Amino acid sequence: MRKNTIITLTIIILIIFLVIYIKTRNPAEVNQELAKCIGENSILYSQIGCIHCEKQKELFGESVQFLNIYECNNNWTYCDEKGITGTPTWIINEKKYIGVQDIKTLKDLTGC
Numbered sequence: 001m002r003k004n005t006i007i008t009l010t011i012i013i014l015i016i017f018l019v020i021y022i023k024t025r026n027p028a029e030v031n032q033e034l035a036k037c038i039g040e041n042s043i044l045y046s047q048i049g050c051i052h053c054e055k056q057k058e059l060f061g062e063s064v065q066f067l068n069i070y071e072c073n074n075n076w077t078y079c080d081e082k083g084i085t086g087t088p089t090w091i092i093n094e095k096k097y098i099g100v101q102d103i104k105t106l107k108d109l110t111g112c
Contacts, residue, residue: 030103035063037112045079045089047072056088056100 046053046069057064072079072087083096090097092109106112 030060030063032063032066034103034107034112035060035066038106038110039067041110041112042068042090042092042106044069045072045082045084045087045091046070047087049073050087052100053088059100059103 044056044067046057048071057067057069060067070079072084082091086098088098088100090101090106090109092106097105097109101109
């Protein structure tokens, strides 16, 4: 009976680790067409050294190059004038969305 308990606990622990791995791994890279569409219909205000900004960009993989990104480090006055109080901030259809946004949300908000 003790052997069965150990095997059952081991299986449960392995399943837990598998679920955590699946939930935290990087999703498949966003295709270029979708990234271009999101980039054409939004502005991402970011700053160098912001871990949340880096996480946001990582969601796009190599397709990040197609986004319309403004780095606030270069001109905080401009970002202040635009009402940017934190990064990352997305401007989509003249509305602000603060924080990391998932790809589905960005796709829905931009109509891509």
